[in-house]
Amino acid sequence: MSTTIEATTTEAIRTEEAAREGQKIRPRSSRRIDRVHYLFLVPTLVLFTIAITIPAIIGIFFSFTNSIGFGEWNFVGITNYIAMFGDPAIWQSYGFTMGFAAVTVILVNVLAFLLAIGLVARIRLKAPLRTVFVIPMVISGIVIAFVFNFLFSNAVPALGQSLNIPWLSESILANPNLAWIGIVIVTAWQAIPGTLLIYIAGLLAVPGDVYEAADLDGASKWQQMLQITLPLVAGYVVINVILGFKNFLNAYDIIVGLTDGGPGTSTRSIAMTIFTGFSGGDYAYQMANATFFFVLVVVISLLQLRLTQGKNQL
Numbered sequence: 555m556s557t558t559i560e561a562t563t564t565e566a567i568r569t570e571e572a573a574r575e576g577q578k579i580r581p582r583s584s585r586r587i588d589r590v591h592y593l594f595l596v597p598t599l600v601l602f603t604i605a606i607t608i609p610a611i612i613g614i615f616f617s618f619t620n621s622i623g624f625g626e627w628n629f630v631g632i633t634n635y636i637a638m639f640g641d642p643a644i645w646q647s648y649g650f651t652m653g654f655a656a657v658t659v660i661l662v663n664v665l666a667f668l669l670a671i672g673l674v675a676r677i678r679l680k681a682p683l684r685t686v687f688v689i690p691m692v693i694s695g696i697v698i699a700f701v702f703n704f705l706f707s708n709a710v711p712a713l714g715q716s717l718n719i720p721w722l723s724e725s726i727l728a729n730p731n732l733a734w735i736g737i738v739i740v741t742a743w744q745a746i747p748g749t750l751l752i753y754i755a756g757l758l759a760v761p762g763d764v765y766e767a768a769d770l771d772g773a774s775k776w777q778q779m780l781q782i783t784l785p786l787v788a789g790y791v792v793i794n795v796i797l798g799f800k801n802f803l804n805a806y807d808i809i810v811g812l813t814d815g816g817p818g819t820s821t822r823s824i825a826m827t828i829f830t831g832f833s834g835g836d837y838a839y840q841m842a843n844a845t846f847f848f849v850l851v852v853v854i855s856l857l858q859l860r861l862t863q864g865k866n867q868l
Contacts, residue, residue: 613841625838637707646819646845647827647853650734654823655802658738658745663794665863666746671779684754691747699811700738703727712755722763730820733813738822741808745801756790757783792862796855803851 577721621627623657638644673684690698709724714722726732760783768778782789806825809815815822822830826848831840 582656584781593742614845617841617845619838620836622835623832627838631840634839635846637839638842638846643819643822644827646670647782647822647824649824650821651803651805651824654734654738655799658802659795659798660739662742662745662749662798663791665742666749666794667753667791669746669750670757671783673750674754674757687750688747690744693744695744695807696811698744699808702743703812706736727813729816730817733817733821737805737809737812740812741802742803744808745798749798752790752794753787756787760786792858795862796858799858800851801856803854 614702616627618629618631619627620630620633669687673687706727711723711725714724726736742752764782764786766777768782773781804825805823806829809823809826813821815826825841828840828844828847831837831843
């Protein structure tokens with residue numbers, strides 16, 4: 555106890571002397587950063603640089619060459635970028651991916667939000683139901699795709715034939731105009747659990763007193779959802795939309811397992827086009843495609859943040 559008093563007295567004397575000399579003493583915590591912060595930051599920064607930053611820079615560099623992935627190469631400037639903008643196959647993959655991402659992000663957020671409202675309500679067996687609904691999140695996308703491929707190609711057509719329903723008697727994955735619907739269904743089935751958890755967290759953060767006051771004012775459940783719930787969880791909606799759109803733009807494994815980009819190239823995503831080019835000798839060409847795609851995703855993310863500015867406060 556006496557030691558503590560002496561230390562405090564010494565610090566007070568030192569502060570007073572410094573004040574007389576016109577000096578301003580900052581707290582010790584603000585003069586230096588604790589070394590433990592670097593212990594967590596530096597290894598992560600090094601791994602990120604080695605695994606992400608350096609490969610990205612190398613890829614951008616080779617997008618200005620005629621490299622096929624190995625052997626000799628020469629600089630060709632922006633030739634790959636010019637050729638890419640005139641390639642209808644590239645634009646077809648961009649059109650499919652953008653449309654698929656937009657439809658899926660709307661479907662996932664609407665269904666996840668409705669499920670979240672049900673799972674935070676005063677119903678029985680809430681905990682087991684929450685566990686069941688998050689199971690798809692822990693299963694590999696390629697495994698899910700192969701299972702649904704079997705269902706769409708065998709089980710569903712067999713059911714349609716037994717019920718004598720013509721449009722259900724054929725696999726939608728074999729129809730160039732309908733195959734995208736199967737991809738949307740499977741992608742949404744896997745993506746809803748993660749979105750659902752975020753919405754549950756947002757709904758549980760809403761004070762119950764707000765709804766009690768609304769009940770006293772005579773507001774219906776529908777009015778409460780539109781005028782109370784949605785405004786208070788708007789930040790969570792923004793998070794889910796941005797993360798979902800970014801993830802769906804990178805769609806690859808589920809599409810490979812379901813249609814492999816077919817029929818023809820009707821469901822070939824941007825990621826599939828890039829990876830197919832890597833194995834087909836178009837390394838530099840597809841690196842230009844990947845670089846443009848990266849810039850496009852960054853621009854879209856910034857636009858989303860700009861449009862939702864002020865609405866993403868949690």
